Amino acid sequence: xxxxxxxxxxxxFNWVMGNGPRPxxxxxxxxxxxxxxxxxxxxxxxxxxxxxxxxxxxxxxxEIHGLHIFAILYTGLxxxxxxxxxxxxxxxxxxxxxxxxxxxxxxxxxxxxYVEHGGHETGxxxxxxxxxxxxxxxxxxxxxxxxxxxxxSVLMLLGASRRNKTDTHSLPSSNAMDAxxxxxxxxxxxxxxxxxxxxxxxxxxSIPVILMMGCVVVINGHLSPGGGFSGGAILSTxxxxxxxxxxxERVHEFFNERTFIVSSSTALMIYALSKGYSFFTGANHIHSxxxxxxxxxxxxxxxxxxxxxxxxxxxxxxxxxxxxxxxxGDM
Amino acid sequence: xxxxxxxxxxFLIVCAxxxxxxxxxxxxxxxxxxxxxxxxxxxxxxxxxDLAITEAAVGAGVTSVLFFLALRKIGxxxxxxxxxxx
Numbered sequence: 001x002x003x004x005x006x007x008x009x010x011x012x013f014n015w016v017m018g019n020g021p022r023p024x025x026x027x028x029x030x031x032x033x034x035x036x037x038x039x040x041x042x043x044x045x046x047x048x049x050x051x052x053x054x055x056x057x058x059x060x061x062x063e064i065h066g067l068h069i070f071a072i073l074y075t076g077l078x079x080x081x082x083x084x085x086x087x088x089x090x091x092x093x094x095x096x097x098x099x100x101x102x103x104x105x106x107x108x109x110x111x112x113x114y115v116e117h118g119g120h121e122t123g124x125x126x127x128x129x130x131x132x133x134x135x136x137x138x139x140x141x142x143x144x145x146x147x148x149x150x151x152x153s154v155l156m157l158l159g160a161s162r163r164n165k166t167d168t169h170s171l172p173s174s175n176a177m178d179a180x181x182x183x184x185x186x187x188x189x190x191x192x193x194x195x196x197x198x199x200x201x202x203x204x205x206s207i208p209v210i211l212m213m214g215c216v217v218v219i220n221g222h223l224s225p226g227g228g229f230s231g232g233a234i235l236s237t238x239x240x241x242x243x244x245x246x247x248x249e250r251v252h253e254f255f256n257e258r259t260f261i262v263s264s265s266t267a268l269m270i271y272a273l274s275k276g277y278s279f280f281t282g283a284n285h286i287h288s289x290x291x292x293x294x295x296x297x298x299x300x301x302x303x304x305x306x307x308x309x310x311x312x313x314x315x316x317x318x319x320x321x322x323x324x325x326x327x328x329g330d331m
Numbered sequence: 332x333x334x335x336x337x338x339x340x341x342f343l344i345v346c347a348x349x350x351x352x353x354x355x356x357x358x359x360x361x362x363x364x365x366x367x368x369x370x371x372x373x374x375x376x377x378x379x380x381d382l383a384i385t386e387a388a389v390g391a392g393v394t395s396v397l398f399f400l401a402l403r404k405i406g407x408x409x410x411x412x413x414x415x416x417x
Binding site for chain 1: 380381383384385388389392393396397400401403404
């Protein structure tokens with residue numbers, strides 16, 4: 001009985017695996033000759049005996065010891081590279097001028113000019129903001145443009161694949177299939193969960209505070225430490241926390257792809273136009289129309305406040321956009 | 332104050348070594364996060380609060396979140412839960 005069952009099971013197994021008994025009239029195709037590697041070609045009469053054995057022995061030796069030798073070489077070379085780079089850097093550090101010394105090359109008339117006349121010329125109490133948004137405003141414009149370009153290219157690249165997959169996303173069975181396939185990545189990571197009570201309580205308490213902090217850092221950029229970039233990063237963390245706690249749908253209500261494109265492009269355009277205007281009017285001893293205001297007030301510092309707001313908008317949108325695009329491919 | 336500075340610097344070095352030594356990728360990201368946080372405190376001690384704010388927001392906040400996202404994408408975040416459920 002047991003043997004019969006085993007035989008039936010074996011026949012069934014063979015049938016399932018495709019190894020069942022062949023029908024009588026089937027023509028068996030001749031097996032193609034196996035592709036031998038270069039060193040294991042069949043012995044030819046005319047090859048000299050010792051040459052063949054040398055090749056074979058080399059091949060065997062390589063098969064046995066090759067990985068080991070490669071590992072040793074890899075470790076040795078990486079350690080050597082590390083040592084060379086570390087010693088080069090240490091030698092460079094030893095050559096640097098001493099910290100805070102009076103005669104350092106960085107301590108020249110540019111620094112003196114910035115420190116003595118910076119507040120008067122830019123109208124900013126925070127001299128760093130005056131530097132990066134007045135003296136060096138074109139650098140900051142380039143940074144914002146680079147960030148915006150990166151976000152737009154990510155949007156294009158990931159958006160193209162998203163548009164192709166839209167139909168599979170909308171199928172109701174895709175979620176059910178994901179539950180069974182453990183190793184396949186799930187389609188949507190951030191589903192609307194109702195059980196995250198702790199996360200929601202913390203988020204509802206902390207999101208307004210984070211948003212307020214970000215706005216303060218952006219708006220007070222010319223008075224206190226901070227500015228557009230750091231404030232925008234804080235704002236984007238608030239958006240990311242909101243998306244994690246309440247789902248991306250909640251964020252979509254006030255910030256989606258269209259809002260991001262419109263706000264970032266508008267901010268960049270305002271930045272370019274206003275800064276170009278002030279460069280043409282403020283330089284070359286032409287009188288600038290933009291008032292500097294009293295140092296220490298919110299409305300002071302000329303163009304620094306609107307420029308900070310522009311940079312903050314771009315950075316917040318871009319960093320949140322990166323997170324949203326990479327996590328679910330949508331924004 | 333100098334003692335605190337030295338402690339923070341030593342902690343920084345320990346963190347930097349531990350990030351590369353740690354086997355678990357999640358632990359690495361968390362250690363990297365603490366590295367950024369300590370670095371922000373050191374920026375404040377070096378009297379550059381601008382950098383401190385940026386480091387705390389970008390280094391400890393956004394970068395770590397993006398790292399967590401990458402870990403989830405490659406399936407390293409919920410690895411232990413999968414093993415338990417199996």
